[in-house]
Amino acid sequence: MDIKALATEMDRIVTQGAIVDAVKQFFAEDATTSDYNNLTTKNKAQMVEKMEGFANSIKKVNGITHHHTIVDGNVSASEFTFDFEMTDNSTIFWHEIIRRIWNNDGQVIQEEYFNA
Template sequence: MDIKSLATEMDSIVAQGAIVDAVKQFFAEDSTTSDYNGVATTNKQQMVEKMEGFAGAIAQVNGITHHHTIVDGNVSASEFTFDFNMKDDSKIYWHEIIRRIWNENGEVVQEEYFNAE
């Protein structure tokens, strides 16, 4: 598996705002996630539901910037800035590192988010 190509493809889908599609396409069924706010998921379906809820709460995408991706073996790290206006009139501005561990089938088995600010 060429993890660099897979990570690049996934990042380009995320950068277009199709976050739910990226999860559906690249996550393993038993994947886990955790973020710096303590929110975790324990399988692909939970992550799809979490991302569908999040995407549905966005009123306007002001920008999604993909800065860098690095790959070492089966681990990738991608730096993004997300800027959203939400339907509840709040604003989200995240500058984060997304670390992914990939399995031998080219699927994400673990994704963790780190605040890069």
């Protein structure tokens, strides 16, 4: 598997704002996630549900900037800045690193978010 090509494609989809689509396309059924707020998901279905809820709470995307992606073996790390206006009139400005572990089938089996 060409993890660099897969990570690049996933990051391209995320940059377009299609975060739910990226999860649906690239996550293994048993993929887990965790973030710096101690929120976890135990499988793809939970992550899709979490991302659909999040996406539906975005009123306006001010910007999604992909800065870098590095790949080492079956691990990728992507740096993003997300700038959103939410439906509750709050704003989100995240600068984060997303670390992904990929399986031999080219699917994400673990994703973890780090506050940059």
